[in-house]
Amino acid sequence: MAKVDILNTKGQNVETLELNDNIFSLEPHKDLMYRYLDMQLTNSRAGTASTKTRSEVRGGGRKPWAQKHTGRARAGSIRSPLFRKGGVIFGPKPRDFNKKLNKKMKRLALKSALSLRLSEGNMIILDDISFDTPKTKSMKEVLSALDLTSKKVLMLLPYKEEKYENVKLSAKNISKIKVIIADNPNQGKTNVDGLNLFDLINNEKIILTKDMVKKIEEVLV
Structure with missing residues (x-):
């Protein structure tokens, strides 16, 4: 299994984490990635x-x-x-214009994108990130500590909780960062972002929390 360093919000190494090779160490399936992206962009047409x-x-x-x-x-x-x-x-x-792709193909495309980002060195894993109140300054401090101020960043958070909602709101006024809460509960599915291929490949750096990695491995394994 691939081992990666886990950082805190100050950019310091705190521990290492073993990643599932079946998700994060695959040979990217570029054809499926294209088909998933084509489906996603086509389905967004009104x-x-x-x-x-x-x-x-x-x-x-x-x-x-x-x-x-x-x-x-x-x-x-x-x-x-x-x-x-x-x-x-x-x-x-x-x-x-709706197009469809079966679940296995979608999963393999997402795995391919995650493996590609990790192999490029464009994936950062945090132990956790949470804010008591929404504050743009707090998010800018985290990005500065991770040396991502000038990068286009996608941050993936696992659960629809207040502490993560505050993180998402803190990034709202920063143009180069997008925060996705990938939770998909059985109830109250409004405003659920969801993990998707376009965002994974349309941003220079991907930030995940340790819990988000576990959630990905549970869903995509």
Whole structure:
């Protein structure tokens, strides 16, 4: 098993932790990572774009001018796409862009992303992080101690508890950090972030707590 140093919020080594090789030491499956990312980005599309056809635009049904003897081309309706403010040919209509991926493929893609981040040296594990009250200054001090002030950071927290909610609120006004509480309880699923591939690969550094590592190993093993 791979061993990594666990840091405190001051950037000091406090202990070492053995990571599950089946999650953190895999050869990244780049094809599955692409398919998961494609699914995630595609499913985020609203699919609400809509244009009006010639049957939906405003306008009379009267023939605009006589068929012959005017010197003009034939025209049957001012709602024709040939006219200004006429209907649109083959324009977008509301549609569902939803794609699916089975659970095993999703898990392997997430494992691949975690293994890739660890092999790059872009994963930091903390013993824990908690704030009594939300305070931007407290989060900036932690980032400074970890030498992450100028980095784009993703922080993963395990449970939807007040101390972690305070951490998330403390990062709200810092542009380069995103905090995810990955808890997914059976009740009250509103505002649950969830671990996802896009955030794992869209940030330079990943910060996990020791409890978050255990939670990942329980879910993805």
